[in-house]
Amino acid sequence: MNKKMTTFMQDNIEEILVEWQELMKDDSDERFFQVMSQDVITKTSREFAELMISNLFEGENDYDNRLKEFTNKVVRFGWSISFVMSAINHFAQVVYEMLEKNKTINEQNLKEYVMIFTNWISPMRDGILETYAKTWERTVQLQRMALQELSASLIPVFDKISVMPLVGTIDTERAKLIIENLLEGVVKHRAEVVLLDITGVPVVDTMVAHHIIQAADAVRLVGAKCMLVGIRPEIAQTIVTLGINLKDFTTTSTLQRGVEQALAWTNRKIVEVE
Structure with missing residues (x-):
């Protein structure tokens, strides 16, 4: 089922991104989609989608490297941790609703897909939280050192x-x-x-x-x-x-x-x- 879901997301990535961005824009505390250029929004959204999909099939080392690279980028963009968590939840929500709409998820396999989504999203949340905390702490420390040297x-x-x-x-x-x-x-x-x-x-x-x-x-x-x-x-x-x-x-x-x-x-x- 993991392979089937991965293939579905890769084949429908454009539609998933459109619906995901609409949900993110409705978040009252988000600013990323208001202040960034459309090119940056498109590129970063696609990187986020690739990160979400890669969690299902890439090896641990490849995924960890991709996760660190993406987290470093969103820290520079000023994404808050709540915004990142909201992005993950909305992405999973869009995928689930689309799978349910085309009957891939039904009453017979609902329990199995719930388990797949749990095993997909939970480790990602934990990984991003840990990486985000380390990246943010390092960024703040570097800024503090630069400010001390400057003034x-x-x-x-x-x-x-x-x-x-x-x-x-x-x-x-x-x-x-x-x-x-x-x-x-x-x-x-x-x-x-x-x-x-x-x-x-x-x-x-x-x-x-x-x-x-x-x-x-x-x-x-x-x-x-x-x-x-x-x-x-x-x-x-x-x-x-x-x-x-x-x-x-x-x-x-x-x-x-x-x-x-x-x-x-x-x-x-x-x-x-x-």
Whole structure:
């Protein structure tokens, strides 16, 4: 029966895909079919169908390789795990209804086909869940490492003046890295003034402010001054609304003004030369 069902799906793949896509488009939380081009939708849908069919007849190693390759792709497309599970269920539903419609499934063999569908779908769900979890975890880890490398370096811009540009969300783990790099950078570059540039930080809440205050306190303990720059109007409004106390900070709206103030603190200034 496995061979018969496989042959049926291969012979009717176009009709199966059309009905499957219609069911997927009706899902209220799906975005893939709205944001992707038709070429990408067609290609990815066909790959998904081939993956579903291959589970019935391919060897374990071949299927596992195909599963990993497909899962990597849908993670990049942003498919949620619930969307993947819905895709599997809808595909099985379309196949079952078509087999029932053409009388391949009837009262005499219903129990056998139910067992075939169970043995077909359940291992696939388990395999995709496991592969998806590993792929997503690896992707998140790589993104975290890239973000840490990008946004936690102290950069000397003038003698005695250094800048640390902060990019992205600041959590507890990143805050520890920021403080470590700050202290090492202050000593290494002999900085007297450090500018923390939060232009690239999308949201400043109480927790983020707490981490920034900790970083500034650590800088002062090693004998340097700390300034907070890049405070956009919406960030300023949030800070005031939350009642975050930044009175011990010198703050400016732009990095340029911060550098001018830092130069003044070190008895220097920028002048125009004719």
